[in-house]
Amino acid sequence: MAGQGGSATPAAGKGGFTVLWLQSGGCGGCSMSLLCADTPDFAALWPDLGIDLLWHPSLSQETGAELIALLDDILAGRRRLDALCVEGAALRGPNGTGRFHLLAGTGRPMADWLRDLAGVARHVVAVGTCATYGGMSATGANPTEACGLQYEGSRAGGLLGAGWRSAAGLPVINIAGCPTHPDWVTQTLAMLAAGELAAGDLDALGRPRFYADQLVHHGCTRNEFYEFKASAEKPGDLGCMMEHQGCKGTQAHADCNTRLWNGQGSCTRGGYACISCTEPGFQNPGHAFDTTPKIAGIPIGLPTDMPKAWFVALASLSKSATPPRVKKNAVADHRVVAPAIRKTTLK
Structure with missing residues (x-):
């Protein structure tokens, strides 16, 4: 037409x-x-x-x-x-x-x-x-x-x-x-x-x-916390905001964390959960923007490409392997424990 x-x-x-x-x-x-x-x-x-x-x-x-x-x-x-x-x-x-x-x-x-x-x-x-x-x-x-x-x-x-x-x-x-x-x-x-x-x-x-064709999740500075499912529990915490703070960066289509605003920041780098503003209907999520809806403790909004069973298995394994440093830093508003320094040998 x-x-x-x-x-x-x-x-x-x-x-x-x-x-x-x-x-x-x-x-x-x-x-x-x-x-x-x-x-x-x-x-x-x-x-x-x-x-x-x-x-x-x-x-x-x-x-x-x-x-x-x-x-x-x-x-x-x-x-x-x-x-x-x-x-x-x-x-x-x-x-x-x-x-x-x-x-x-x-x-x-x-x-x-x-x-x-x-x-x-x-x-x-x-x-x-x-x-x-x-x-x-x-x-x-x-x-x-x-x-x-x-x-x-x-x-x-x-x-x-x-x-x-x-x-x-x-x-x-x-x-x-x-x-x-x-x-x-x-x-x-x-x-x-x-x-x-x-x-x-x-x-x-x-x-x-x-x-x-990108996700906000790509390039997020909180990805280490996401990988270990070490979650922020309150505003200002450094951990992943998906589990408790309503972040939809694993679902939102945009390159916000690799194409920064004026080369400096993004929502997640500023401590704010991604509310998926590039997606239709984002304005009516049916819950508070800073809340993650769950069923039986599992977030409803899972990564776009991941079946629920895979996510549950991965989350369980990841949490059991979370380093103490990551656990402590995730619920703090600043880095409490720095990465360990170890002698390395290049081969």
């Missing part, structure tokens, strides 16, 4: 890979994450990559009539739109009218603008978990009828419909995360600008595989 309205014929003229960034129902946290990036500095990097930012609500000087004129030019084919980036969920309420969120100065629901612009954009990119799956904007009873551009939770559909495809033949590209890592956004747009992102580069939920 082609994008609604088909592909616009670009006007003659020069220009890079054009990007229009709109914000719908969300907190703006993904833009803030991008603005806080110091390595690389996206404001300098994007032009070097051939990315031409047509408009962003926080970064552009044009407002009001100027923006509306730009949108009209895009819809009329007078301005080329290579990528429509949408941050925040589409708000369809009340009763499917979309009038909970009108684009200022137009009297039209933002949802209608998104449908029309998606129809003429070569690519559509959902930035953040609200835009991808509904996210925090769809929490609980969801009175605003918030949804993602092509998903409602884990169910395909959303604002544009499950079968929707862009003018380039791709589904919505879902850069899920709450917030997104700035590198995920820049790398995705760079790949699109270079013509190097195809359908095979997206996972089953439409996320770019360069980060979604």
Whole structure:
């Protein structure tokens, strides 16, 4: 199914890979994450990559009539739109009218603008978990009828419909995360600008595989504690947070612990459990985020690839072999016992 309205014929003229960034129902946290990036500095990097930012609500000087004129030019084919980036969920309420969120100065629901612009954009990119799956904007009873551009939770559909495809033949590209890592956004747009992102580069939920084929667990500094099932018992403890603190790093698809924020940190490195913010429905876990639900003492949320029987056997063996150093450090807020020093011989 082609994008609604088909592909616009670009006007003659020069220009890079054009990007229009709109914000719908969300907190703006993904833009803030991008603005806080110091390595690389996206404001300098994007032009070097051939990315031409047509408009962003926080970064552009044009407002009001100027923006509306730009949108009209895009819809009329007078301005080329290579990528429509949408941050925040589409708000369809009340009763499917979309009038909970009108684009200022137009009297039209933002949802209608998104449908029309998606129809003429070569690519559509959902930035953040609200835009991808509904996210925090769809929490609980969801009175605003918030949804993602092509998903409602884990169910395909959303604002544009499950079968929707862009003018380039791709589904919505879902850069899920709450917030997104700035590198995920820049790398995705760079790949699109270079013509190097195809359908095979997206996972089953439409996320770019360069980060979604990883788990948050990969590279976690607490992995020694995980291996021995030496668990944190309270906030601030150094141990693995999976068993008692609600950490879902073994299930969450992202490279947070190998692609650090500004080269420095991640949630788990800061002492916070991974709440799996790149996954659809993370906002409604059915329990407190810092709690690990269990049945007969066994966590419900096991590593994605591990059968329960294997986990139980491994956990029992690991705990019986846990070094005293690891046990003591796991329930402390600082390293109590350093690794032993032993004479080694290289052969």
